[in-house]
């Protein structure tokens with residue numbers, strides 16, 4: 001082995017997500033306007049933005065179920081949506097993809113089967129979302145919050161390398177919410193990357209990187225501490241509003257100047 005080779009740095013792992021000049025149009029509406037960002041492996045990236053800012057569209061592009069108009073999205077070094085990624089990427093949408101007439105356990109087993117999950121894996125995923133007491137219950141007979149947790153268990157059982165979650169804590173009580181964030185942190189520490197959208201600003205503090213989206217533009221990618229500093233408040237909701245309002249003012253001023 002040559003001296004150079006012995007001291008060469010190990011090859012860097014590819015970014016978990018890398019978007020370059022990402023444009024998406026839905027019908028005639030341009031929804032994403034050229035996004036550039038990177039999420040490193042083992043991070044929890046929070047996707048924040050007002051309703052209609054393009055969060056779901058961006059997540060769909062990352063998962064590879066959204067046609068891209070221009071630019072590219074790379075996931076774990078491969079084009080988003082490519083076949084080898086199917087095993088490595090989990091996606092939990094707001095509209096749960098759960099079979100109401102099957103039990104919780106049967107649902108999780110069904111998803112797990114595609115990933116050779118064992119009975120222990122299934123039980124562990126169900127326990128992770130706090131549904132161990134409901135494993136035999138028909139999903140249709142669960143409460144709304146319990147039902148949405150079944151789809152999360154279905155994603156967890158696959159042990160994906162990238163987990164994309166659209167508002168996973170909606171409808172959950174504060175105890176479960178805190179437990180889930182602990183779970184996400186443990187997964188990230190073990191190398192899983194999470195992309196999580198949220199409306200709940202206090203949840204932003206659990207993320208290592210925040211993507212602030214407004215009207216299909218990436219306003220900033222920053223840490224929670226940087227958000228607090230840039231928005232002039234330790235209260236992340238207030239800081240977020242300050243940044244969003246400043247962007248709105250900037251847009252109005254440039255429109256006024258142009259007219």
Ligand SMILES: Nc1ncnc2c1ncn2[C@@H]1O[C@H](COP(=O)(O)OP(=O)(O)OP(=O)(O)O)[C@@H](O)[C@H]1O
Pocket residue numbers: 026027028029031049050051052053054055056057058
């Ligand atoms: N099929 C469609 N055709 C045209 N426009 C669409 C379509 N689906 C969504 N949009 C528009 O695209 C924009 C972004 O939608 P998206 O669902 O990505 O936003 P979001 O940030 O996830 O919103 P929310 O927080 O309310 O879920 C919105 O203005 C929406 O009205």
